Amino acid sequence: MQFKRSLFIFSLIALALGAPKRGLNARHKVKEVVRAPRGWVQGPPAPADHIIKLRIALPQSNFQELERHVYEVSDPSHARYGQHLSKEEVEELVAPHPESVDAVDAWLSSFGLGESECERSPAKDWITLRVPVKLAEEMLDTKYHVWLHEASGDTAVRTLTYGIPEDVFDHVELVQPTTMFARMKSHKTTFRFSPIQPSDKLSPAEGTSGGAPLVGPGGTQVDASCNQEITLSCLQQIYNSVGVTGSNKDGNQIAVTAYLGQFANLADLKLFYEDQNPAAVNSSFKVVSVNGGQNSQNVSQAGVEANLDTQFAFGLTFPTPATFFTTAGMPPFISDLKTPTDTNEPYTTWLDFVLAQKTLPQTISTSYGDDEQTVPDSFALRACQGFAQLGARGVSLLFSSGDGGVGDNDANPATQICISNDGKNKTEFLPTFPATCPFVTGVGGTIGFPETAVDFSAGGFSNLFSRPSYQDAAVEGFLRQLPKGTFSGLFNPNGRGFPDVAAQGANFLIFFEGDSGLVDGTSCAAPTFAAFVSLLNDVRLEHGKPPLGFLNPFLYSTGFAGLNDITAGNNPGCGTEGFNATKGWDPVTGLGTPNFGILKELVLKV
Structure with missing residues (x-):
């Protein structure tokens, strides 16, 4: 699927100036497709200038090793029982591979999103940035809508599918909010x-x-x-x-x-x-x-x-x-x-x-x-x-x-x-x-x-x-x-x-x-x-x-x-x-x- 552009003239100017091609090779692969849960109804397209707080998850390079540690320090029959890990030891195990960090940084940079626009988790496995809907749609080759939950009246800006450029695909685990329709309720009955x-x-x-x-x-x-x-x-x-x-x-x-x-x-x-x-x-x-x-x-x-x-x-x-x-x-x-x-x-x-x-x-x-x-x-x-x-x-x-x-x-x-x-x-x-x-x-x-x-x-x-x-x-x-x-x-x-x-x-x-x-x-x-x-x-x-x-x-x-x-x-x-x-x-x-x-x-x- 060819990467969509809403501003053709802007693209011509960018090419003429020798600017990097937005989205790198601009060919997307579908990352995720969901069905809207029961009770949610699709409304109008989300306003182009509405700001979304995107969170991008990079693959945790060594989670299986972390999992091994979790079970060993939590198992009473193991010699390491109770020897919990420090914050730094956990972060080292879940940190993404440097190649993933570089690939995602290059992708974001192609949209003019530099270090000052990115908030990183201590382990660098999450990147948070604020972008308008219009830019998010271009980055993810998707279309956001305002969705209504009929029973509660809650609304959310979501999409049912999104993609990631091929050369970044394996370096991004997920992007939200995109396909998340869970409303998260408290587990209680009426007072x-x-x-x-x-x-x-x-x-x-x-x-x-x-x-x-x-x-x-x-x-x-x-x-x-x-x-x-x-x-x-x-x-x-x-x-x-x-x-x-x-x-x-x-x-x-x-x-x-x-x-x-x-x-x-x-x-x-x-x-x-x-x-x-x-x-x-x-x-x-x-x-x-x-x-x-x-x-x-x-x-x-x-x-x-x-x-x-x-x-x-x-x-x-x-x-x-x-x-x-x-x-x-x-x-x-x-x-x-x-x-x-x-x-x-x-x-x-x-x-x-x-x-x-x-x-x-x-x-x-x-x-x-x-x-x-x-x-x-x-x-x-x-x-x-x-x-x-x-x-x-x-x-x-x-x-x-x-x-x-x-x-x-x-x-x-x-x-x-x-x-x-x-x-x-x-x-x-x-x-x-x-x-x-x-x-x-x-x-x-x-x-x-x-x-x-x-x-x-x-x-x-x-x-x-x-x-x-x-x-x-x-x-x-x-x-x-x-x-x-x-x-x-x-x-x-x-x-x-x-x-x-x-x-x-x-x-x-x-x-x-x-x-x-x-x-x-x-x-x-x-x-x-x-x-x-x-x-x-x-x-x-x-x-x-x-x-x-x-x-x-x-x-x-x-x-x-x-x-x-x-x-x-x-x-x-x-x-x-x-x-x-x-x-x-x-x-x-x-x-x-x-x-x-x-x-x-x-x-x-x-």
């Missing part, structure tokens, strides 16, 4: 006001009004009121950590991430602490802005998700130093806006920032995601590689598994909407990204005590990522006991299974805009499990051991002995009853929920 006014919580021994105490792990008593609302005290009782607090003396840190304009309100946090953790009332957290992210303290702008994450993750781990990452991105597109819109994908925007930091929180929780099929393969793979870099550096990353069961949380065949995006329009289960990335720990949800799987807990098998070896035995055990032919054709039995673990995911008592209320979702489960991981890191650090880092090899080989196996419940969706929680790993609750009393002994033995 609802609590029917029970919060009050000073009584210990189980004092006999709260919820009825006779139940017996929890390790013989702890679990107040029956925990079946109506979940508090910090309930989680400590259910997960055998009564009396355990975090530490601010060993260098341990915990963080949660926020996107989509989710702000964590400090006044609400104070109310939460007054009600559930009085010792923490005068404490707060560090706010770290990524890409211009804000944390407005206007009470009307408080976010349910952000309040939930900070109140429970930081409430359980106080006084461990806490960080709230607020990342800007993905506002609605306004057609007459000439300045850049943050339509880049927030995961890689956040990754760019944190990977550039010398020191990082050892535990980070995220409660956002989207259907895996809405994320281009190239982007999902590259983001997952970024998560692997954090694992190599000793960071535990936890992602909520999602709230759609096996797809849409609808067991009615007449109303299910689980349709493939491959043009075949077949019914299939819809896995959730990033929980399907094999380098993160996916967290599903439970409800009540004794615990059962909560019906919205997303889980299943990736259609993109193959099953990692660390979960072969556990997943194959589940598949062997699954009746032959069950859900045939609806899921990929060879894919990475998720979630890995679970925690309580319903009836969490939070404070929002000055009022108390209850929240459901695996967004409750992720910060909860992350908090217990952070407390385990305290145990290790106090004994001179490194942090746990990438958790999954430990969980599947040793740590499962410190998890409560959940064997009741299911996750309906896509016109089916979904998978059942069973003995051992299952794609509803993973390996189970934490028993801190046992886990703290296990983490000292590895």
Whole structure:
């Protein structure tokens, strides 16, 4: 295909002046083609002068070697366990080959884009530049349109296909925003006001009004009121950590991430602490802005998700130093806006920032995601590689598994909407990204005590990522006991299974805009499990051991002995009853929920 030019006269002048030919040899090869996900409608051509913030990924020259390091330092049976890599060591492994850097620089230079227009990641594997739509279309031999998501009204500047010049093709892994239609939503259901006014919580021994105490792990008593609302005290009782607090003396840190304009309100946090953790009332957290992210303290702008994450993750781990990452991105597109819109994908925007930091929180929780099929393969793979870099550096990353069961949380065949995006329009289960990335720990949800799987807990098998070896035995055990032919054709039995673990995911008592209320979702489960991981890191650090880092090899080989196996419940969706929680790993609750009393002994033995 001949390279298109919109300004023929300009080309003649450039040739006459001996200027380099734009786009080098100007012959493009198609780099990526996608189908628009269901619900997106193509609108008018994007304004030619609208500014796009393009991000170009160069191939990471030695990622397979980095992957080897990740597994070795994360495997308790390996001699290198816990010997995490430094920032510089990781950057050296993922740095692109100099030939790729030179080729891409020459391509950009042919469009008049020099070093001053380019922002480079520390490893030089990402280049970010701001260009008008007109120039981006010329560079990528494509046409951008304004696309509308009918259900939400969100809009984005995207294209369904783009190309790269032949002589640069192998030196560019992907360019975004181009084919990325994922909307990224928080994993939660609607906030609802609590029917029970919060009050000073009584210990189980004092006999709260919820009825006779139940017996929890390790013989702890679990107040029956925990079946109506979940508090910090309930989680400590259910997960055998009564009396355990975090530490601010060993260098341990915990963080949660926020996107989509989710702000964590400090006044609400104070109310939460007054009600559930009085010792923490005068404490707060560090706010770290990524890409211009804000944390407005206007009470009307408080976010349910952000309040939930900070109140429970930081409430359980106080006084461990806490960080709230607020990342800007993905506002609605306004057609007459000439300045850049943050339509880049927030995961890689956040990754760019944190990977550039010398020191990082050892535990980070995220409660956002989207259907895996809405994320281009190239982007999902590259983001997952970024998560692997954090694992190599000793960071535990936890992602909520999602709230759609096996797809849409609808067991009615007449109303299910689980349709493939491959043009075949077949019914299939819809896995959730990033929980399907094999380098993160996916967290599903439970409800009540004794615990059962909560019906919205997303889980299943990736259609993109193959099953990692660390979960072969556990997943194959589940598949062997699954009746032959069950859900045939609806899921990929060879894919990475998720979630890995679970925690309580319903009836969490939070404070929002000055009022108390209850929240459901695996967004409750992720910060909860992350908090217990952070407390385990305290145990290790106090004994001179490194942090746990990438958790999954430990969980599947040793740590499962410190998890409560959940064997009741299911996750309906896509016109089916979904998978059942069973003995051992299952794609509803993973390996189970934490028993801190046992886990703290296990983490000292590895």
